[in-house]
Amino acid sequence: MPDSANPLAPTEAVTTAPVVEMTDISITFPGVKALDGVDFRMFPGEVHSLMGENGAGKSTLIKALTGVYSIDSGEIRLGGESVVFINPAQAQAAGISTVYQEVNLLGNLTVAENVMLGREPRRLGGIDWRAMRRRAKDVLEGLHLHIDPNSLLNSHSLAVQQLVAIARAIDIQAKVLILDEPTSSLDTEEVAELFRVIRSLKERGVAILFVSHFLDQVYEISDRLTVLRNGQLVGEYLTPELLRIDLVQAMIGKELTALEDLGSRVHATEKDEEADAKTVTFLSAKGVTRKGSIAPIDIQVDAGEVVGLAGLLGSGRTELARLIGGVDRLDGGQLKVNGKVLKLRTPRQAIKHQIAYSSENRRAEGIVDDLSVRDNIILALQADRGWFRPIPRKRQDELAASYIEALNIKTPNADALVRNLSGGNQQKVLLARWLAVAPRLLILDEPTRGIDVGAKAEIQKLVYSLAENGLSVLFISAELEEVLRLSNRIVVLRDRRKVADLVNDGLSVDDLLAVIAEGAADSEIKTGAAS
């Protein structure tokens, strides 16, 4: 949904002096030129989005600015003066604050301690705990975050932790605030809240560097865009003057046909012989529930069907998927696969019954980063066979090679450690792992989160062709367009309950949003209890 009417067009900003000016920055890593003569500038009171695919050099540029990497050549000027940061602490002291994609906080400390870490108010040689809590509370309330500053950070959701990280950055009185993928784990409301905070920071004259994979958000919040590709500068643009399609082309440097192709294909097959009589139900769940996690829910997935799970963050999407995937245990209800009642206690049993769950948390629950691509691909298959029946090395190589080719995994070879791959390629390795066990139902929880546009399109295509081959897919994504594009049917969850079960015959994002928001209105939209 392009919002062409952007009220934030910076007309006068060009005349003010930039607070950050990076000129001709180059950084070389062994074998790779990560940044090649890149210019980048930031103006006070402006949100500047840094755009580019994975590996374009966004993170490297940020790390150069924050003193994590030292630059090989070029100059960084802060407020007109040339600066050299040897470490992040110096950059922070100079007023550059960063909130990283992965929350960089200490989960075992309290919220207040995290907000004030390193700047604790002191009294009589010790820490003034009361002042600390008060100040933390003030900052948090400035963000409309009403949580107990004395609670442990770990006890809060990722979204709240993200806001705490921002609160910390704000309290430092930064001149420059860098937000690297701050919204990737936030739901719509939380994003709106974050944007409200960003706008108020803008008014205070803070220069904000914003990185996000969500184009909608980029267009909504940013005044200026800089696009990088393969370590080089593509250009700097004023957001309202750059069409989305041009932006995407600038980012990937190729005609963007992949996504459009897909869109038409979905509807083509949709209409085909979809409603033929011999649809076979693969999975049906009746009243499955888990205390404190999800209310009793019915859901059904037919063979070869893609069922989308839509809903806000925390609506129970992941919780439901984890129950079906055997990752969490049912407290009640019944799970039937091919008409037979199953009692799943572990993911292992789910895999035995040809149900594979691919976690939303790629790094913590997905990849085994110090193992090779090959080992990661064969892991689930090997675990299923047991350690004493190793897959012959030749077969391992064949499996790895065929998935690397089929999924277009970018890796030097099958022996490369997965940790050295980009996010999108790690995700593909995971997909390969699950496909290797030949599942009948594949549960994909946010498979495209935090990966670049190209890889995203490939994964979407893959889901599509898998379903055409009779595999059932339960597809979860925070991006509604994606859910709509891929799903035959969409189950909408809200507040850990199912609010609608919609047949996807030309639903629009707005339709879906309405259901997610209203829920009860599902009778007005065409609902279907899955033919």
Place this chain on the structure above:
Amino acid sequence: MKDIFFKVIGHRLFWPLVMLVVLIAINVINVPGFLSITVNAEGNLFGSLIDILRNGAPTLIIAVGMTLVIATRGIDLSVGSLCAIAGAMACSIILTSPDPNNVGTVAVAVLVALALALVLGLWNGMLVSVLGIQPIIATLILMTAGRGIAMLITEGQILTVQSTPFKFLGSGFIYGVPFATVVAAVVLALVALLTRRTALGMLIESVGINPEASRQAGVRARGLLFLVYGLCALLAAVAGIILTSNQTAADANNTGLFIELDAILAVVLGGTSLNGGRYSLTGTLVGALVIQTLITTVYTVGIPPIATMVFKAAVVVAVTLLQSPTTNAALERWRSRPKPTKTSSRPSEPVVAR
């Protein structure tokens, strides 16, 4: 050429191997005949290097088991006590039998001792995998209780055994090679085969690197933990029997005292991280050799016994510092600093899929 140089320096076994060579060099300077290996009248090999291989065998055997435990993010502190228990069990069976010199008696004694240790190892495995107790605490239980158990078996005595077949285990020779060394070599080879020829090694590493991802991929960590702690205890018992045989006595208080620390040290020197994950049995072999050579060096150089521990600590600090990530990062920086000509190293194609 330069690249090869840095590759060698950057290898995780480089500094332990350097240390091994340096230690041997120190010995050669102090004891001119250090490197010589002679064949004595009975056709057995003799020499300082052979001593190192024989005396280092128990540490190596335990370190092999410890490597696997550490790879799962665990640790086994009870191996020293298990040495004492196994030795005590074997000795008490031999002593109560009518014929201590009978090979059958010794075989039974050894097998019972091994079986007992295996059971105790499974106990460790149960505490860690079923009850979810932290490995350091779980094995601390047996570490402290174990010497008590050994004491109960020996009834508080130091059991001295006069049994030729039993004595052979610690100080015998087979084709001129010390029996203990042969056992250590066989253990190393068998465990390497067991873990690398099956999928055991990969699954152990997987659990050590990312337990939750492994669980979701269907890996049964519980079974692996039972196996690994069981194996570690079994190998500790093998080492304990060799130690006891060497001393011809089971001493509940002193057999295998602090050997768990040497074993852990050997594993760490060998480049296996205490955080679990990738492990190297070759590294453990090098680590165990460094430690044993170090102990030998203490004697040949004539360092007073009071200072032994300090000397040992100094060497260990040196090696671990050289292996540390900070040192490696510094090395990496030094290496990449002079970068005169290299411009065309760019992926030929943008990473985009069609």
